[in-house]
Amino acid sequence: MTWIFAQADKPLIEWDWIWSHLDDIWDATAQHLYLTGMAVGIGIVISLVLAVIALRRPATYPTIIGASGLLYTIPSLALFAFLVPFTGLTNTTALIALVTYTILILVRNIVTGIREVPADIKEAAVGMGYERRRLFFRIELPLALPVIMAGVRIATVTIVGLVTVTSLLGLGGLGSFILDGFRRSIIFPTEIIVGTVLSVVLAAALDLILLGIQHALTPWASRTASS
Amino acid sequence: MPEPMIRLEAVTKTYAGTPEPAVDALTLDVPEGEIAVLVGPSGCGKTTTLKMINRLIEPTGGDIVIGGLNILDLEAHELRRRIGYVIQQIGLFPHRTIAQNIATVPSLLGWDRAEIAARVDELIDVVHLDPEMRDRYPSELSGGQRQRVGVARALAADPPVMLMDEPFGAVDPIIRSKLQDQFLELQAELQKTIVLVTHDIDEAIKLGDRIAILNVGGILEQYAPPADVLRDPANPFVADFLGSDRGLKRLGLIPISTVKLDPGPVLPPTATPAQAHPVMERYGIDWIAVGEGEHLNGWASAETIANATTLRDVDLLPFQTTLQQSDSLKEALDAVVSSHTQIAAVFDGDRFLGMLTGEEISREITQ
Numbered sequence: 001m002t003w004i005f006a007q008a009d010k011p012l013i014e015w016d017w018i019w020s021h022l023d024d025i026w027d028a029t030a031q032h033l034y035l036t037g038m039a040v041g042i043g044i045v046i047s048l049v050l051a052v053i054a055l056r057r058p059a060t061y062p063t064i065i066g067a068s069g070l071l072y073t074i075p076s077l078a079l080f081a082f083l084v085p086f087t088g089l090t091n092t093t094a095l096i097a098l099v100t101y102t103i104l105i106l107v108r109n110i111v112t113g114i115r116e117v118p119a120d121i122k123e124a125a126v127g128m129g130y131e132r133r134r135l136f137f138r139i140e141l142p143l144a145l146p147v148i149m150a151g152v153r154i155a156t157v158t159i160v161g162l163v164t165v166t167s168l169l170g171l172g173g174l175g176s177f178i179l180d181g182f183r184r185s186i187i188f189p190t191e192i193i194v195g196t197v198l199s200v201v202l203a204a205a206l207d208l209i210l211l212g213i214q215h216a217l218t219p220w221a222s223r224t225a226s227s
Numbered sequence: 228m229p230e231p232m233i234r235l236e237a238v239t240k241t242y243a244g245t246p247e248p249a250v251d252a253l254t255l256d257v258p259e260g261e262i263a264v265l266v267g268p269s270g271c272g273k274t275t276t277l278k279m280i281n282r283l284i285e286p287t288g289g290d291i292v293i294g295g296l297n298i299l300d301l302e303a304h305e306l307r308r309r310i311g312y313v314i315q316q317i318g319l320f321p322h323r324t325i326a327q328n329i330a331t332v333p334s335l336l337g338w339d340r341a342e343i344a345a346r347v348d349e350l351i352d353v354v355h356l357d358p359e360m361r362d363r364y365p366s367e368l369s370g371g372q373r374q375r376v377g378v379a380r381a382l383a384a385d386p387p388v389m390l391m392d393e394p395f396g397a398v399d400p401i402i403r404s405k406l407q408d409q410f411l412e413l414q415a416e417l418q419k420t421i422v423l424v425t426h427d428i429d430e431a432i433k434l435g436d437r438i439a440i441l442n443v444g445g446i447l448e449q450y451a452p453p454a455d456v457l458r459d460p461a462n463p464f465v466a467d468f469l470g471s472d473r474g475l476k477r478l479g480l481i482p483i484s485t486v487k488l489d490p491g492p493v494l495p496p497t498a499t500p501a502q503a504h505p506v507m508e509r510y511g512i513d514w515i516a517v518g519e520g521e522h523l524n525g526w527a528s529a530e531t532i533a534n535a536t537t538l539r540d541v542d543l544l545p546f547q548t549t550l551q552q553s554d555s556l557k558e559a560l561d562a563v564v565s566s567h568t569q570i571a572a573v574f575d576g577d578r579f580l581g582m583l584t585g586e587e588i589s590r591e592i593t594q
Contacts, residue, residue: 124318127283127390128380129308129335142322220322220364 014190029198031172035163036206039095040156043102050103051110052136061111068104076101076165084169094166101162102155109151113144146221149214153207160203164195174199231256232294232420233263233280233388239288240275240445249275250445252289257437259387260418264435266425267468272445273424277390280422281310293388308332311381311389311419315396317373319365325351325376326361332384350379355409371402378410382417391423395430407433428469432457432476440465454480474592478556483573486556486591488581491570495519496539500532514568516582517543523572523579546572552580556591559583 018025050068054061079097087093117140125139141148167175177195181188215222235255241248250272257263265273278284280291282303291298298306319328326347333343351358354375365373374395381389394410395403411434414421425431431438432453439450442464449461457477460466469476492506493516503515513529517538525543535541548562550573562571563585573580 118316118318120314120316120318121320122318123283124312124314125320125331127281127307127312127314128332129304129306131304134335139320143320218322220366 012189013193017190018194025177025194025198028172028174028176028195029202032160032163032174032199032202035091035094035098035166035171035173036156036159036202038091039098039159039163040102040152042095043099043106043155044152046099047103047106047110050107051114054107054111055114064107065104068100068107071100072104074100076162077168080166080169089169089171091171094163094169094171098159098162098166101158105155105158106148106151109154110144110148113147113151114140116147117143142218145218146214149210149217153210153214156206156210157203160199160206164199174202229258230295232259233257233422234292235276235280235289236292237289238276238279238286238291240272240279240284241287247444248287250279250286253441253445253447254289255439255447255450257420257422259420261436262414262421262423262434264423264425264431264438265441266428266431266435266438267441267448268443269426270443271441273426273441274392276441276445277392277422277424280388281307281312281390283307308335308384309386309388311384311386313377313381313389313391313394315393317377317397319373319376319380321365324362324364325356325368328365328376329379329383331380332386336384346383350382353382353413354379370398371406374398374402374406378413382419387420389419389421391421393425394423396425410434429476432480440468475557475560478560478588478592481556481591482552483550483554483556483559483583484552486583486587488573488583489587491572491582492516493518493523493582494538496524496537498538500535500538503529503532503538510570512569516546516572517541518579521578521580523574526568549574550583551575556588560585560588563588 050064054064076097079100080093083093083096087096114136121139121143122135125135130139163173164175164178167173167179170176174195177191177198179195181191181195233256235253237252237254238250239248239252240250253272253276255263265276267273275284279286280293280298282298293306293310301309320331323331326344329347329350330343333346338346347361348358351361356372356375356379360368360372360376365376368376374397378394381391395406398406407430423434425434435453437450438453438456440448440456442448448468449456449465451459454477456465457469457473457480460469460473466473492510492512492514494503494506496517496519498517507513507515507529514526515529515532515538516526517524523546525545527538527541527543532538532541546566546568548566548571550559550562550571552573552575559571559573563569563583570582570584572582
C-alpha cells in the first residue's frame with residue numbers, strides 16, 4: 001500500500017473530498033448494510049431449514065455440510081461471474097452469492113448448538129409433556145442461542161468483507177470507493193482509505209451490536225452461582 | 228384391595244436387535260398414596276420400567292393402567308402432563324428462572340397467569356425454598372436447592388402420580404439424607420402415588436412403602452413392604468442384594484414401641500444394698516438403677532452402694548444414652564453397645580418406660 005500511495009501524487013486524506021461526498025458515503029454504507037443484512041437474514045432462514053432437516057435425519061448432515069462446504073470454497077469473484085449471465089448485475093446476483101457463503105457457518109453452528117443441549121434437559125422437557133415442535137422452539141433453540149449467535153457473528157463479519165467485492169458488479173457498497181480510487185488515472189488514496197476503514201469499522205460495529213443482542217437474549221448464560 | 232392407582236400387567240420391553248427382553252412380563256400394582264421403589268442392579272430394567280409408565284419408552288407387550296385409564300388411550304404428551312417427573316440430573320431449564328421452571332406444566336396446560344403465580348409461590352414454600360430464589364436462574368443455585376426446584380416443578384400441576392428416577396442421586400450424602408426426610412414429610416401430607424427408582428437398597432428401605440427387587444432382565448424377584456422383604460427374602464438373590472447387614476437394616480425399621488420392655492434392674496431409693504445384690508445377680512451386672520414409677524433417677528455401681536444404708540444416700544450417675552420409644556431398634560442397639568451399662572433406658576418424653584438389653588434386640592432379629 002505504501003508503494004501505491006507513494007506513486008500517487010496526492011495526500012493520503014483529502015478531507016474536502018470527504019465533506020463533499022458525505023451523501024455518497026452514506027448511500028454506500030447503507031447499501032453495504034442492506035446487502036449484509038439481507039444476506040445474513042436470508043442465510044439464517046435457509047440454514048434453519050437445512051439444520052432442521054439435518055437434525056431430523058442425521059444421515060443428511062454430511063451431505064448438507066459437504067455441499068455448503070463446496071460452495072464455500074468457490075472464489076467469490078468466480079461465483080459472481082458465473083451468476084451474472086442468469087441474474088444480471090443486480091442485487092439478486094449479489095445476494096445469491098453472499099447467502100451461499102453464510103450457509104456453511106450457520107448450519108454448522110445451529111446443528112452443533114442444538115446437539116449440545118444436554119440430554120437431561122430434553123428428557124425432563126419431554127417427560128413433562130413437551131411435543132417435538134415446542135421442544136425445538138422453547139427449549140432447544142433458546143439454549144443453542146449462544147452457539148448460533150457466535151455463528152451469526154462470524155457470518156456477518158465475513159459478509160461485510162465479501163460485500164466489498166460485490167461492488168465489482170456495480171452494486172455500490174463501500175467497495176465502490178476502493179475500486180474507484182484505483183481506477184482513476186492517478187490513484188486516489190482518500191477514496192481507498194474511506195472504503196477500507198469504513199468496511200472494517202462496519203464489521204467491528206456489527207459484531208459488537210450482535211454481541212450485545214446475544215447478551216440481551218441470553219441473560220441466563222452469564223450468571224453463575226455466587227455461593 | 229381397592230383398585231390400585233398404577234397397574235402394570237405383564238409389561239414387556241424387548242429392544243430391537245436384542246433377543247433377551249429388558250423387562251420381562253412384569254406385573255406390579257401400586258396402591259393409591261403409596262411409594263413403590265424399584266431397586267436392583269444395573270441392567271435390571273428399573274429405569275426402563277419407570278419410563279414405560281410415562282411412555283418415554285413404549286412397551287412391546289402388556290398393559291399399563293393409571294387410575295383406571297390405559298396409558299395408550301391418551302396422547303403421550305397429554306399423559307406426561309398428568310404425571311410428575313423427576314430425574315437424577317434434575318434437568319432444570321437453564322434459560323428459565325426458578326419461577327418459570329416450576330411453572331412448566333401449568334403453562335403447558337394453559338393456566339392463567341395469576342393462577343400460575345399463586346401456585347409457584349405456594350410450591351416455593353412447600354419445598355422450603357427461599358422466596359428470593361424465585362427470579363434466579365438454575366445456575367445460581369446449589370445442588371440441594373436445584374433438587375427442591377425439580378420436585379416443586381414435578382408437583383406444580385398437582386398430579387396424582389409421580390415418577391422419580393434416582394431423584395436424590397445428584398446431591399451429596401449429607402444433603403441427600405435431609406432431602407429424603409423432607410420428601411417423606413411432604414409425602415405424608417400430599418399422599419401421591421409414587422414410583423421411585425434407585426440402585427441404593429438403603430434408600431429403597433427408607434423411602435418405600437413397598438419395594439420391588441428386580442433382577443437382570445426385568446424379572447421381579449420380590450415385591451413387598453421393606454420390613455417383610457428384610458424378614459423373609461424370597462430367594463438367595465434378594466438376600467444377597469439386601470446385604471449381610473440385613474438384620475441391622477430391619478432393626479432400623481422397627482420402632483422400640485413394638486417391643487415389650489424389661490422393667491430393668493431398678494430399685495426405689497428406699498431399698499437397701501442387701502436388696503440390690505440379688506437384682507444385680509439376676510441381671511448379671513455390677514450396677515443398679517434407682518428410680519420410682521415413671522421417674523428414673525440414675526445409676527450407681529456395686530462398689531459405691533456397698534457402705535450405704537439405703538440407695539438414697541448414694542451419689543447417682545446419669546444414664547448417658549436414653550431412647551425415646553419412637554426411635555428404632557437400630558438406634559437402641561447402638562445405645563446398648565456404646566453405653567457402659569449395656570442396657571438402654573427408654574422414655575416417652577420424660578416418662579421412664581423400661582429398659583432394653585442386647586438380648587431382647589437380638590431376639591427381635593432372629594424372630
